[in-house]
Amino acid sequence: MSEYQDLLASAVSEALRLGVDFADFRLERTRFTIIEKRDESTSISSGNDYGVAVRVFLNGAMGFAFTTRISRESIISALKKAYAMARGSRGDLPKPVLMDPAEDYYEAPVKKSIIDVPVDLKVNDILEFDKMLAQNQLVKSRTIRYVERVEERYYASTEERYLAEKRELAYMYASVFGSKEGVRASAHIVKGTTKGYVLWEKYPLDKTANELLNRLEVQLRAKSPKPGNFPVVIAPEALGVFVHEAFGHLAEADLVASGSVLRDKRGKQVASELVTIVDDPTIDDGFGTLKYDDEGVRTAKAVIVEKGIHKDIMTDRIHAALFNVDPTGNGRAESFRYAPLVRMRNTVMLPGDHSLDELLREIKFGYYIVSTAGGQTNLDGSFQVGIEEAYEIVNGEIGEPVRNLSIAGNTLETLFNIDAVGKDFQLFYGRCGKGQLVYVSDGGPHVRVRKITVGGR
Template identity: 35%
Template sequence: MSQSDFILDLLHKSVDQGEKLGLDFIEARYDDLQLTTIALINDIVKQSSAFQRKGIGVMAYFNGTPGYSYTPELNLEGVKNATKRAIDLAKSTDERNVMKLDFDSIPAVKDKIIVDVKKHPKDVEFVEKLDMLKRGVSSIKEVLEPTSTTGLYGEMFGEKFLVNSEGTEIYWAPVMVDIRMGSVFMSEGKQSRSFTGTGASKGLEFFEEKETTPEQTGANAGKYCKEQIDAIAAPVGKQTTLVSPLMGGVVVHESFGHLSEADFVVTGQSPIADRVGEELGSEHVTLIDEGVSKYGGLYLPYDDQGVKTGRTVLVEKGILKGYLHNRGTAQKMNAELTGNSRAINFMFNPLVRMKNTYFEKGDLSFEEALEQIGNGVYAVDMSGGQVGLDGNFMFNCNRGYLIENGQITKPLRNHALSGNILELLKHVQGATKDITIRTGYFGGCGKGGQGGLAVGFGGPNVIMDQVLIGGA
């Protein structure tokens, strides 16, 4: 028996065990993911690591109540025990569970997906990957004399299987690569810092593309760090802001996307619960979440309930159209399936999570957008942010520029963008006609103890009025 057949057999045995015990639904997932990280700090390889993450997770539904368990023990006993524990959890918590999220059967899916990769990371030697980082660091040093440098390389690939009691059997082989470069400068009382780069659901051919070569990423890190040395303070207070695809994508993901996750909606925690059809934003606001996008980003053909991922319109021309669902919330709210049930790995139960979330494009050129703003701020890149369940958000912009008379003039010191997304969407005044979506191995989305889930975010450059800029 091949390893694949052995795993499929284990998954089917788990499902059989659940069916014999009268469950409404049971699914078993298998991950075998290989992850590699290389960290080049100040020209020293501080980390050179390979992780193998493999195991089986079982989700059982009894009377509409879920229970989840998992095991890294890939043998019949280990899987039987995990299945039993999942069933026991579902049954023992059923009495307390008054919000049943059961769901009807859907047709079984049989699919096998292998991403077309031209230069698969498993076929490339360590020294070639390290060399990319060295080339990137050299490019930083061509721009300035940094106090310290950071180069990070990450890759993930492997296999995922999903089997459920409806007869679904899905196999796919995800892949992702990423390079980040950073620089710190401290001298004579002046301090600056940069960190930039991106990843893709592609092979290493991604780093041969002009915009994402290690040399270009390193040169960008050097340039951004150098700019910051003499950057000026951002104008504080409410400003008209041109928000870059990256920054706008993160704002939409963190502050609106999470509010649209239907598990927050059915419990009433989201401030946009029960508001479908309401005007939440200006006519320039159309927000999308999709699994496979022509604009790039994360490649996610199925979610972790075996639902094919589609294109979900969350907001169309300012009107709230719907939410992001797993099968249970979709049925409870009488909505279409959206394929948003995701788990970071086999050790976690799927939650309602985003895929690629972005602003839809507008009709402005970049120059027209600047001209429309006149005087304001161009917020380009960020180094983290946080949001509340009330729609309040705060993002730290680590690369931004002053806009004066329709022109980008001076780099700005780190500053914060904050506000309430439900207010801000009313002040969106237009968007450019180009779209970029980013994803990556480093970073990711956190929810319910599952940090670092790969997602995609992006959009065009978006004009937002009344953005509260805070400096220090």
């Protein structure tokens, strides 16, 4: 760390000489490999991406610049560009919340480092997985994308904070398209880990292939749903998407400031007393598990809802100052090419004390929702979500599959309608887009919702 610390310390000294209100520097090095298999075509790419991001705050304005060269001259040049941008702008930003001086280096533990595994072995694993998919006669097209990253981040600020963090990340997205007797359908899965090259130990190849193929086969024999208002049981994967998309974004401080439905709701009941939702950067093996965010803030759990009561919002330094709260360490950027935004990390609903059988037992007719296929949420809390895998619930038991189902409603109303929460828990992986892509996790238990609007799509 000393080489980079000396380099960044020199840039900090120059920023102080310029008389900024606050400045920080984020040096990143990322080693990546991407393996893609699209039907009969295979491609491999790998490399290193590195650079330095610079932010300057001066008189209520922010300037941002970056450089792809790691040298004192290029960093100072970027600093001067950011300074000139801030000095030449009129702004009403609050001064970012400041931290105490600190120095720390953290390396997230791994079981088997990505670096130690030859790329040809990784390619063979992907080809073996693809072979399992291709052997199914229902599959007409298939796509597999495997991404691995070794990320190193070095942070320095005019507060004399010098921090560094290293982690590994592996991510696999696979989708299949198929047809049978004139019916066409698609299915997808996403798997991930931060423990190194252990993806196929965590998710065995045959089990993962069978999971994806089963989703496709279910869709090809499924029937259309009955439209109307029905009770539903939501499985952990679909619940995670709902918690992230339909609720989590509403609790990001920049969107709260823009008028999300959670504005002025702090301390008020916004959900059933059975509901507790947190954004937790300490969950084991989560894509949002980080010790520090991209603003050099020590990450902390944000308890968004506790037993139905809205407690915290997710903040970066700027919005923490705006709302007069402590920053939660939710300032994240896609890379050094971007300034941090308020972003989620691991956003989950905590489990309750019911079994799945207990959730199903009281439903005479409803739907069991397993996985989603995209959707839309608005600041007023209204949402519509397409469902990829779902089943009827008939007399307390899971029945026939349905396809082309969608659910719609209001987020807070839906949370109020949760009347039972399962005791299980699962974590899932993905990337969230908000002008920038960042890796996140979401999840939770099974839950039962008294009623929700179900339709076709």
